[in-house]
Amino acid sequence: MSTAYHSQYFAYELTKQSASNTVGRLSQSLINATVDLNPHQVEAALFAFQAPLERGAILADEVGLGKTIEAGLIISQLWAERKRKILIIVPPPLRKQWNRELIEKFYIPSIIMESKNYNELVREGQAFPFEQRDNVVITSLQFARNKSADLKRTQWDLIIIDEAHRLRNVYKKSNKIARILREATEGFPKILLTATPLQNSLMELYGLVSFIDPRLFGDETTFRKQFGHGTKEMTKYDFLDLKDRLRPVCHRTLRRQVTEYVPYTKRIPLVQEFTSSALEWELYEKVSNYLQREDIFALPKSQRNLMTLVVRKILASSSFAISDTLLSLIKRLDASLEEVGLAEEIENIYNDIDELDSTVEEWTEENEDADQNEDDDDRATEREELLREREELLSYYNLASSITExxxxxxxxxxxxxxxxxxxxxxxxxxxxxxxxxxxxxxxxxxxxxxxxxxxxxxxxxxxxxxxxxxxxxxxxxxxxxxxxxxxxxxxxxxxxxxxxxxxxxxxxxxxxxxxxxxxxxxxxxxxxxxxxxxxxxxxxxxxxxxxxxxxxxxxxxxxxxxxxxxxxxxxxxxxxxxxxxxxxxxxxxxxxxxxxxxxxxxxxxxxxxxxxxxxxxxxxxxxxxxxxxxxxxxxxxxxxxxxxxLENFDDEVREKLRTHYEQTTLQLNKMERYLWAMSVYEGSAQAHFDSGQLSFRLLNSNDKYQLISQMKKNASSDHVHHYRLGHPLAINWIEQAKSRKLPKKLIQFRYSDYEGRVSLLQNLIGNNGWLSLDLLQVKSAEDEEHLIFSAIDSNGNQIDQELCEKLFDLPASELELVEDDESGFAYFGNQISEINKQQESAILWGIQERTNEFLDRELERLDKWSKDLKDKLETDLKDLDAEITQLQKEARMVRQIAEKLELNKTIREREKQRSEMRRSLFDAQDEIDRQKEQLFVEVEKKLEQKISRQHLFLIRWEVV
CATH class of the missing domain: 3.40.50.300 (P-loop containing nucleotide triphosphate hydrolases)
Incomplete structure (x- = not known):
């Protein structure tokens, strides 16, 4: 049996924000997920939080390792922390998949933003539809590009871009969609998901990294000169420098590294050959030849490529499918002859192919000639050709209809x-x-x-x-x-x-x-x-x-x-x-x-x-x-x-890290689940009947059954049961109830004799007693952290360490009233407890300070390299100009034609003038880079300012029996 003190402690443990160097950073998302998480997914999500998240990361695991789950973990954790302005930009076919996975695996609602509902929201008076209060926004790459001005308006907590390799050529001027999206999302934290961050050129890595951190490298020209020609031309120093710069922003796991946790089966291919009948082949050949003609009236010019694709899909599918399609084309020509609406029959053709809207956006990227007016005078003048085409299609339709199998x-x-x-x-x-x-x-x-x-x-x-x-x-x-x-x-x-x-x-x-x-x-x-x-x-x-x-x-x-x-x-x-x-x-x-x-x-x-x-x-x-x-x-x-x-680490190194994460995640989940259950049993005792054997409960007023997610995973067939989790409204209410309770000083009798396990350290405390204080320390610096600090002593004045205090609260206990002697006892030990608290707090702050210093060192190194890149570019440009002048002078000496020699010397004087100007402006330009660097350092310094707050939760006298 727990007490109100157990319940409050568990409630704060369940909701505290941990540092990103521990699995605890993902506590809320781990316990909310309905899927069995693999250690490489936890590792990737933690990497993103350490990146740090205000800039983001590239998650580049190989295909099939669950990058969507990794992103879902990050989203779920931010959602639990009430950071809910989240945008997901994906290729059109993946919108529904993301929508379903978020709700089914993490219970996170989302809205697919596209033209139809965007315009409806605007008509309803919502000026900025992307600003959703309690919905993740999912949209396509194309729609995000079209609404780039809207994207800039919202202060996004996170932007996720799936299949991000489509944007890796952003450095090319021709890749307009990537450039628009980079500019529209600049300044917001981003997670880029791609299995192939690098395919043909190191410039692709530069392109992707520029989405995450535009100051990781100097600029495109500098990167190209230093790294862009490939690793064979690089010095060893340059290669190690590039790897070092990429390490904090790019994470990659390979399938062969996770076979310990993710078993794979094989694919076995079989081919079923068939031979079309004479009539079927005649139909195929005739319709195929028809589609190849340049001028046909049945297909609108503005959709010619897409429509041809659709008709070919249907033609290859079955004679029964193409029969109805041909009839729709005939009806479209009839409508054109009668000069009435044409759109309906096109819809009929499209409707035969599912999920076509997923590719429409990508197929309409081409600059196809739009129909000015599909029933204008031009069509009327070609009535005779149109009638001939109708007769032709009718013959195809009759042929298709004659095929019965x-x-x-x-x-x-x-x-x-x-x-x-x-x-x-x-x-x-x-x-x-x-x-x-x-x-x-x-x-x-x-x-x-x-x-x-x-x-x-x-x-x-x-x-x-x-x-x-x-x-x-x-x-x-x-x-x-x-x-x-x-x-x-x-x-x-x-x-x-x-x-x-x-x-x-x-x-x-x-x-x-x-x-x-x-x-x-x-x-x-x-x-x-x-x-x-x-x-x-x-x-x-x-x-x-x-x-x-x-x-x-x-x-x-x-x-x-x-x-x-x-x-x-x-x-x-x-x-x-x-x-x-x-x-x-x-x-x-x-x-x-x-x-x-x-x-x-x-x-x-x-x-x-x-x-x-x-x-x-x-x-x-x-x-x-x-x-x-x-x-x-x-x-x-x-x-x-x-x-x-x-981008890849040694297999053994990765596997060892994953084993550690697997153990830590299992322990963290077990602990969080114990805390959630015990807190719920205490806080919900008046509202529900709890079955600790099944980790389930029924509400007294509705008879609805709820069960912890872990139990439901074990019993996949369990029907008529609600998934009970940390993010469930009941859990949220009970946690708030536990945290808001004011707890007086009491004697808490911990009963080791009723504990089912065996912990030798706790066994040594039987018959002992003392005082214990619990405080919440909140620190805002490089990242926000919360720490629960136990300050405890026994009756002999010996300090009880943090780990042992946590184990104490695993024991069942009873609340008893204090007696006068207890109060005087606290007066005696009060200063010692206060001193222990200060020491504990100092140790935590020192650890945070060390991590902050490491972060600051990395940031300073990043800024130093960035400014050096830009300065080196200025020096390189000057050297290139020197070399050009020298070459021109050499050519001028070799020339014998006076006119040509004069022209070359004129060019040389222009280049020398340009060089003089560059030399004069070099130091000014370098000073400007230093000024920008200093400004950026001030911004970093502000982020690292420590803001500390403390909250005393409760004080108890304890004894173990």
Whole structure:
């Protein structure tokens, strides 16, 4: 049984802010997370806090190690500290994934900011929609660029940029989006997430670092001269200098370093070949040739590239899908002939492809000619051509409608038989997720599979999820989970969760569109079928990553479909398989490969261009050969050795550090969980019935059941239970209740005899007694820290150390009233306790001072190097000008033509004049650099000023029985 004194102590321990050199810095986020955290993730999050966070860090762990979780830990900790102005900037396809992971894994709400809701908020009177009170803001790179002025207005506590390698070429003037975002986010702390911070040039590192700390290096020219030519041309001193400068801002862990904690299974590729029927191939060839024509009326010019991509996806999917698409194009031409609205049929085509909005922003980056007016006089004059095109499309539609079965669909039945046989060999569940690009194909596959032995074994998953069957699954799920925390209140998120649960417990087959390729966990499934294969390698990796992920117990079988008649499709598959290594091995596609792309959309556009421009088999082969050569150049990764030497630490060194973090994190979590439970039992005794065996409780007035997250992780099947955690409203109220209580002096009788464990140090205190004071010390300096200081003595006047005092509060205890002798006893020992408190405080402040001095030394060294870089540039420019003048003088002596000699001497005099001016201004410029350096030092000095506050919590007389 605890006391009010235990409860208050635990409440302060649970909420105190620790220094970033201990795992305690992440206490609140560790105990709030619903995922099992790996030590490398804790290490990365702590690194970011030590960076220091007012500037930020680059987290560059290899693919698959959970950089989103690392960022989530940082966000969760700041959220617990009430620092909630947080912005996440990501590529469009990752917005929903971040939104779901924050709420599911950290209980942090977020809003995806895009044009539609941004404009709605403005109309509702919210002048600055990015300023959200209790929502993390998630937005795309493109939307952030467009609203850069808005970003500057908010005083962000943290900005996270995912897939940050897209910005690494910010030093190039052509990379406008990166330059705008760097300027818009300047001055705010940032975390950059990328598996490939360095791909082709050291200048890329300069670009990324300039987002975090513009004063880590002098300027672009200086960096290029000193480091930009690569490590082979560098002196050993320059290389060590570069590594030393990068160490505080860039953190990287490799997959091979974490296999002790993160087991990986393999990918096993299978290819299912099929041959299109004569009618299917005729349809493909005719529609493909139609799409290659420059002037067609059915596709709007402003969206020509995107629309062509969409139609090609649908064409490759099934005749049933392209049939409806052709009908929409015909209706669009009819509308054009009748001069009525055209947009609806385009929407119908787009609606067949899920998650298309994720790529629209990136595909519309091109300067396509916009339609001035799609039903203007120009179109009217071409009525005859338009009618001919309509007849042509109608013939294609009739051809498509005449096809009653697809050879590809028949091949799926063979693929499933082979796939399930392979799963049985592996000992895995008979579960398969089939990915298709088209909702219409999805409907066809469901019907076809149901007619071939799979009736009642199928669940579909798409962007609408609104069929009667899905609604029924959703309603049953709601009823099942009405008494637990599975229900988020978001119908979209809850429907997705219901479908995943139904797939896990009831169905054998999930037929999914692209909307299932992100944000859901299918680790219980070991077979992925790419019925339609995207051209974007990053999308394929996302698909397979639903199953091939941390927690997967079996090797994952990946089946891809190949049309024997389609030469272009075969070459695309070869590239994805052999160049991108997507389908085989332990880790899937390597960082070198996916990181070489900048964006998978770029590759998608290259493939699209080949399909659009090549008309013969020879042209197709030549175009793909050229693309392969370019990919080889990109993927060979000239900087691989440099990246290894600059950014990676020795495996043994990393593994030892991770083991230490694993032990510290486990101890910290166990301690925090004990404190949270004991505090809750005491503070909530009048509101709930507590079951300490299950670490759960039921509220008396509602019968709702709550359980600590750790217990729920052990009992994954526990339904109808709310996740109880530090950030839960009940816990927040009880902590506040405990902290606000004024505690009088009392006798606390600690009962070692009732303690289940055995601690020899505590055993030695049995029969002893004394006095104990608890105080809170708050220090604001390089970082904010809080320390709980125990000052205690026994009846003989011997000091009881801090660790032993903490262990005392692990014992059950009772509160008793003091007697007169106790008061006189305190009068005798009071000064000694006060002196102990001062000594404890001095030791803490000395430790903080030492860390502050280290921080100051690093900052001074950083500023010294920055100013030296700038001064060296001035000296170098002067030397370069000297060398140019010398060369010109040499050339002038060799010239015999008077006119040319005079012209050269005129140039020499101009350069000499320029040199004189540079010499005169050199010292002024150096003085200006020193002035800036001094100003920056004053700013650093202000940050390091110590502000100390003290709060006495309670004083007790103690005894151990």
């Amino acid at each position: 697809n050879e590809k669909g028949k091949a799926l039945l063979i693929a499933l038989t082979n796939g399930f046989e392979k799963l049985r060999e592996l000992g895995a569940n008979d579960k398969v997720v089939i990915f298709t690009e088209s909702r219409r194909t999805q409907a066809y596959l469901k019907e076809m599979l149901e007619q071939n032995g799979y009736h009642g074994k199928i669940v579909v998953f798409n962007g609408t999820n609104n069929s009667p069957e899905i609604k029924e699954i959703y309603q049953e799920w709601l009823e099942k989970h009405q008494d637990d925390d599975q229900i988020t209140g978001s119908k979209t998120a809850d429907t997705r969760a219901a479908l995943v649960e139904y797939f896990r417990n009831e169905a054998s087959i999930m037929i999914a569109t692209e909307s299932a390729a992100e944000g859901i966990n299918l680790q219980f499934c070991s077979l992925v079928v790419n019925y339609d294969l995207p051209w974007n390698p990053q999308r394929i990796e996302q698909r397979i990553g639903r199953c091939h992920r941390y927690g997967q117990k079996h090797d994952v079988v990946v089946i891809n479909f190949l049309n024997r008649k389609n030469a272009a499709d075969r070459r695309v598959y070869e590239l994805l398989d052999q160049k991108f290594s997507l389908f085989e091995g332990v880790f899937g596609s390597s960082d070198e490969v996916l990181g070489s792309l900048e964006s998978g959309v770029d590759f998608e556009k290259r493939i699209q261009k080949i399909y659009q421009s090549c008309r013969s088999a020879d042209e197709i082969q030549e175009a793909f050969n050229q693309l392969q050569v370019e990919l080889d150049e990109q993927i060979q990764c000239r900087m691989k050795e440099t990246r290894k030497n600059l």
